[in-house]
Ligand SMILES: O=C(O)c1ccc[n+]([C@@H]2O[C@H](COP(=O)([O-])O)[C@@H](O)[C@H]2O)c1
């Protein structure tokens with residue numbers, strides 16, 4: 001079992017960054033949220049002009065709950081899309097290339113062996129999670145193992161030079177697990193958070209809500225305990241992402257959150273290691289209704305709204321140039337003094 005320790009934000013550096021930003025050639029505050037972002041980056045990294053090279057980490061796994069007809073897509077899509085990701089043709093592949101982020105794809109429990117060296121084999125369960133309407137999704141030991149895979153993946157990416165992590169997922173059925181987790185954490189009816197995922201019909205949505213209700217009634221997870229939640233109604237991909245976030249937060253590395261599943265993982269990361277949330281930036285707002293609810297719970301405001309619902313880390317990769325804009329503002333803009341611009 002790992003024990004975590006997340007450092008607090010560096011408040012002195014945040015004050016220093018604010019003062020420096022006010023000396024740049026622009027009316028004070030005129031770069032709005034970019035200024036807030038630059039101050040936040042300083043607090044996270046402890047550096048007012050940090051290097052924020054991006055890296056994308058995608059955690060893939062299958063979900064036994066798909067037996068309950070809660071997804072629009074066949075389970076094979078997890079396997080097929082993992083290959084597409086490393087083949088360069090998935091959304092996260094092209095957006096990672098666009099921003100110069102190396103992409104690593106981890107298999108935590110895709111139901112089939114994946115015959116490609118670039119899909120990193122870290123299977124915690126050969127057949128993915130169990131159907132949590134009938135039994136626990138996984139054991140507590142397996143939840144820890146999946147967290148550890150993510151934790152080590154983040155540490156490795158940061159050691160290899162990453163200064164900003166894009167954390168994504170792939171797993172048919174994972175919006176059902178995420179809905180159950182979030183409803184449990186917030187003590188609300190699953191109807192409030194469950195949505196259409198990759199595109200289910202009305203009848204399937206009713207079933208998805210009922211599946212979540214019944215699973216929560218059966219397992220009664222402890223909403224304060226990430227391991228209990230993950231092992232009872234979670235997913236290996238969701239656990240991997242939570243571990244990666246904790247690993248990044250411990251190393252003062254900014255984390256760009258993506259959509260619904262990713263943001264639910266962020267809630268779990270905060271349960272595992274309080275303070276992790278300080279190292280997170282929410283990239284966009286997903287169409288999935290639970291995303292806004294999870295974001296509000298974490299007190300996070302999305303940078304952009306593009307009506308995305310793909311997952312994989314795509315919204316984070318697409319939004320990275322905004323973070324980079326905040327970074328070049330503070331690195332490259334002239335000051336009133338250096339450019340000899342008059343100031344009142
Ligand atoms: O990130 C999101 O907000 C998001 C919303 C809906 C669907 N997804 C993706 O779609 C898959 C899960 O959808 P589903 O309907 O099978 O639960 C999974 O692979 C996610 O990456 C992702």
Ligand SMILES: Cc1cc2nc[nH]c2cc1C
Pocket residue numbers: 073077081169170171198310311312
């Ligand atoms: C094609 C496809 C790609 C995905 N990427 C993440 N979830 C997905 C679901 C589907 C169906």
